[in-house]
Amino acid sequence: MAEFVAENLRRRFGDALERVSDEHGDLTVWVDRARVHEVLEHCKRDSELDFCFCMDVTAVDYLTLGGTPRFAVVYHLYSLKTGKRVRVKTGVPEDDPVVQTAVDVWKSTDWFEREVYDMFGIRFEGHPNMKRILCHRDFQGHPLRKDYPADLRWKLLRPDDLLDEISSDEMKRIRARSSYPISE
Amino acid sequence: MKDGTTPPESVFTTTLDKMVRWARAGSLWPLPFGTACCAIEFMSVVSSHYDLARFGAEVVRFSPRQSDMMIVAGTVVDKQAPILKLIYEQMCAPKWVISMGVCASSGGFYRAYHVMQGIDEIVPVDVYVPGCPPTPEGLIYSILKLQEKIERGEPSHWQIEAERETAQARKQQLVGV
Amino acid sequence: MVFKDAALTPEEMPKTTPVPNPHGRMPTGVSWEPIESGAGQAVARARGVRVERHLVEELEVDPLAEDLMVVNIGPSHPAMHGTFRLKCWLDGETIVKAIPEIGYLHRCFEKMSEMHPWQEVFPYTDRLNYMSPFLNNVGYAMAVEKLLGIEIPQRAQRIRVILGELSRVMDHFVCVGTNLVDLGALTNFWYLFRGREEIYSLLEHVSGARMMVAYGRIGGLMRDVHEGFEDEVRALLKSLPAYIDDVDRLITDNRIFIDRTRGVHGIRAEEAIDWGWTGPCLRAAGVPYDVRKAHPYYDYDQFDWQIPVGTTGDVYDRYLVRMEEMRQSLSIVEQALDDLPEGPVNIDDWSISPPPKDKVYNTIEGMVAHFKLTFEGVQVPPGEVYSYTEAGNGELGFYLVSEGGGHPFRIHCRAPCFAIYQNIGPSLEGYMLSDIVAILGSLNVIAGELDR
Numbered sequence: 001m002a003e004f005v006a007e008n009l010r011r012r013f014g015d016a017l018e019r020v021s022d023e024h025g026d027l028t029v030w031v032d033r034a035r036v037h038e039v040l041e042h043c044k045r046d047s048e049l050d051f052c053f054c055m056d057v058t059a060v061d062y063l064t065l066g067g068t069p070r071f072a073v074v075y076h077l078y079s080l081k082t083g084k085r086v087r088v089k090t091g092v093p094e095d096d097p098v099v100q101t102a103v104d105v106w107k108s109t110d111w112f113e114r115e116v117y118d119m120f121g122i123r124f125e126g127h128p129n130m131k132r133i134l135c136h137r138d139f140q141g142h143p144l145r146k147d148y149p150a151d152l153r154w155k156l157l158r159p160d161d162l163l164d165e166i167s168s169d170e171m172k173r174i175r176a177r178s179s180y181p182i183s184e
Numbered sequence: 185m186k187d188g189t190t191p192p193e194s195v196f197t198t199t200l201d202k203m204v205r206w207a208r209a210g211s212l213w214p215l216p217f218g219t220a221c222c223a224i225e226f227m228s229v230v231s232s233h234y235d236l237a238r239f240g241a242e243v244v245r246f247s248p249r250q251s252d253m254m255i256v257a258g259t260v261v262d263k264q265a266p267i268l269k270l271i272y273e274q275m276c277a278p279k280w281v282i283s284m285g286v287c288a289s290s291g292g293f294y295r296a297y298h299v300m301q302g303i304d305e306i307v308p309v310d311v312y313v314p315g316c317p318p319t320p321e322g323l324i325y326s327i328l329k330l331q332e333k334i335e336r337g338e339p340s341h342w343q344i345e346a347e348r349e350t351a352q353a354r355k356q357q358l359v360g361v
Numbered sequence: 362m363v364f365k366d367a368a369l370t371p372e373e374m375p376k377t378t379p380v381p382n383p384h385g386r387m388p389t390g391v392s393w394e395p396i397e398s399g400a401g402q403a404v405a406r407a408r409g410v411r412v413e414r415h416l417v418e419e420l421e422v423d424p425l426a427e428d429l430m431v432v433n434i435g436p437s438h439p440a441m442h443g444t445f446r447l448k449c450w451l452d453g454e455t456i457v458k459a460i461p462e463i464g465y466l467h468r469c470f471e472k473m474s475e476m477h478p479w480q481e482v483f484p485y486t487d488r489l490n491y492m493s494p495f496l497n498n499v500g501y502a503m504a505v506e507k508l509l510g511i512e513i514p515q516r517a518q519r520i521r522v523i524l525g526e527l528s529r530v531m532d533h534f535v536c537v538g539t540n541l542v543d544l545g546a547l548t549n550f551w552y553l554f555r556g557r558e559e560i561y562s563l564l565e566h567v568s569g570a571r572m573m574v575a576y577g578r579i580g581g582l583m584r585d586v587h588e589g590f591e592d593e594v595r596a597l598l599k600s601l602p603a604y605i606d607d608v609d610r611l612i613t614d615n616r617i618f619i620d621r622t623r624g625v626h627g628i629r630a631e632e633a634i635d636w637g638w639t640g641p642c643l644r645a646a647g648v649p650y651d652v653r654k655a656h657p658y659y660d661y662d663q664f665d666w667q668i669p670v671g672t673t674g675d676v677y678d679r680y681l682v683r684m685e686e687m688r689q690s691l692s693i694v695e696q697a698l699d700d701l702p703e704g705p706v707n708i709d710d711w712s713i714s715p716p717p718k719d720k721v722y723n724t725i726e727g728m729v730a731h732f733k734l735t736f737e738g739v740q741v742p743p744g745e746v747y748s749y750t751e752a753g754n755g756e757l758g759f760y761l762v763s764e765g766g767g768h769p770f771r772i773h774c775r776a777p778c779f780a781i782y783q784n785i786g787p788s789l790e791g792y793m794l795s796d797i798v799a800i801l802g803s804l805n806v807i808a809g810e811l812d813r
Contacts, residue, residue: 060771153262219466231558299469
């Protein structure tokens with residue numbers, strides 16, 4: 001089915017691939033955490049693979065199943081040219097939950113990575129706005145972790161003013177260029 | 185009155201009162217605080233098939249200053265809670281609140297870490313409408329029930345809460361806390 | 362007139378004279394066009410705005426004009442979309458910076474689904490994209506069936522197609538209707554909601570509920586359709602095109618609508634793909650990607666239908682794509698209905714689909730199967746799968762991880778709106794405040810799906 005994808009990745013990243021499996025018609029590739037950015041970039045730039053879509057970035061918490069590492073960050077890629085999909089998984093340990101961001105490869109990973117941080121606590125190094133996206137600003141903990149109780153709520157008193165998402169340099173630049181465009 | 189008694193109600197004031205109540209009930213302008221699926225059912229209710237305008241709720245005002253009934257349609261999550269409270273406080277008295285759907289009434293089937301288990305945690309509610317989403321007939325019935333409540337002269341829950349707060353404040357003043 | 366009540370007499374009122382631009386000339390290094398993004402320049406050109414450099418340098422600009430106004434749109438706002446917030450910095454009416462905030466309807470779908478057996482997740486999926494609930498049911502059911510490795514009977518597939526396409530029509534009705542209401546065209550909203558009521562009647566007849574049908578099940582459907590289903594659908598196929606035509610006649614060649622939507626929020630195909638856009642918004646940008654054609658399921662490749670594709674991706678194109686998609690969906694429904702096979706609607710495996718009630722009450726196997734299904738849930742073998750369908754807004758994906766029990770280990774819903782709404786912040790720069798309502802309406806962002 002998607003053998004050429006697996007072959008291409010094995011040729012290029014033989015040592016970084018920990019496991020390749022193909023069940024239920026989905027090709028899954030486990031990659032070492034340090035090389036995952038390289039692998040993703042290759043998936044996008046390589047002309048044979050051409051994975052132009054990053055459909056989804058999510059994570060799974062394997063705490064109750066035991067085994068290490070605890071988390072796995074999962075990327076779902078799709079290629080419009082070949083019509084093939086691949087799932088890239090990378091293991092993330094509990095004591096150092098950091099992965100390099102893929103925002104520079106596909107812009108669509110922006111909010112997906114923020115959601116993974118919000119739900120699991122996995123930080124993405126290099127992300128322009130690593131902030132909670134779904135839960136409110138006074139929420140503590142990471143709810144989709146297996147050790148977080150489902151109905152533990154936190155109270156929010158004041159809504160977010162969002163001023164931390166805009167830097168003072170950006171404000172200065174915006175102010176400097178503001179003037180009315182002339183229309184006929 | 186000077187001897188401390190309350191003046192007897194005259195025919196004029198009772199009739200005026202009744203007229204005011206009838207007018208208030210007959211022209212409830214809703215503020216649809218719609219968040220989720222119930223908002224779509226609310227849109228169906230104001231549409232031509234289940235027309236809500238015939239019950240006086242013709243003018244759907246999205247501004248709290250211009251409406252007197254807030255219909256909270258949909259799940260209110262903890263992030264939305266301060267905004268709901270703010271909008272409710274911006275409404276001018278007299279005001280009523282209809283909690284539409286089970287999510288607004290009690291959290292629905294979302295017993296979760298981000299969902300408010302009923303808006304009565306923060307605002308006083310006059311009518312609860314069950315259903316997920318309630319049928320349009322259910323919502324219309326609830327508005328009719330609210331109209332009956334107003335015409336009977338029952339104080340709205342806003343009034344009850346306000347009176348309770350002033351009574352508490354006065355008690356604290358007397359006690360000297 | 363003398364205003365005796367005023368604090369100051371007219372003579373005492375301070376005079377405002379325009380102060381010359383304190384910069385003197387425009388500061389160097391700053392391009393005169395205040396709109397730097399390509400989209401904004403296209404907007405300026407499309408509107409015939411020409412900017413002359415020499416006029417600027419002689420212009421005396423009021424210093425107050427340099428101050429930016431902050432407008433917070435939402436999360437409770439009159440535009441009839443879900444709850445999301447957009448904080449805009451405005452220069453006059455032009456947006457110079459917009460920051461979106463979501464999460465105002467985060468109902469913890471993924472955590473809730475871990476707490477319930479596989480078959481009890483269906484009502485939660487209904488409420489994801491609440492404009493077309495049945496499509497979410499189908500998406501989730503397909504994912505679990507893929508993990509189980511089963512195939513549902515042909516009749517169930519056809520009924521899923523029919524009701525799915527009608528749900529898609531429902532979704533587009535609301536999208537177009539609310540988009541037009543926000544632009545001031547209220548009549549279409551009444552027309553399209555009338556059409557929606559007719560579909561509601563059919564769904565109520567079929568499943569018992571108008572909106573949140575929860576009609577899909579693992580292995581098929583909740584129950585077979587009623588007697589007279591075919592006649593009702595044929596009646597719908599006669600009446601729904603009339604509503605679409607009415608709106609078409611009013612809006613498609615309407616000068617005001619075209620002026621407000623042509624050239625607004627156009628997007629290039631590569632950019633749309635990079636941001637992860639799918640669905641009508643991507644097709645309006647010129648990319649003919651539809652999951653039903655690219656990876657057909659349930660015989661979509663055997664029906665005769667086409668994908669409408671736009672050119673510039675602006676609001677007008679999205680409107681046209683949606684209108685045409687509605688017509689194509691109705692054509693699919695007609696073809697599927699002509700070819701509706703007889704047979705069961707549920708797979709004949711009692712460990713997945715509950716046994717019929719007479720077997721439950723009269724045979725021991727039926728009772729045990731029913732008991733196990735209710736108490737332990739469908740036992741799905743360990744594994745993970747990503748299954749995708751074409752929902753109203755694009756590719757709706759379900760990523761399921763199973764550890765072998767009756768409860769899901771992890772369900773992740775890939776919401777199409779999430780990817781579409783991400784680039785609203787950077788892409789709104791240069792547009793006017795009144796364009797926001799047109800843009801938000803055309804993107805069809807549904808908060809239930811966005812926040813899950």
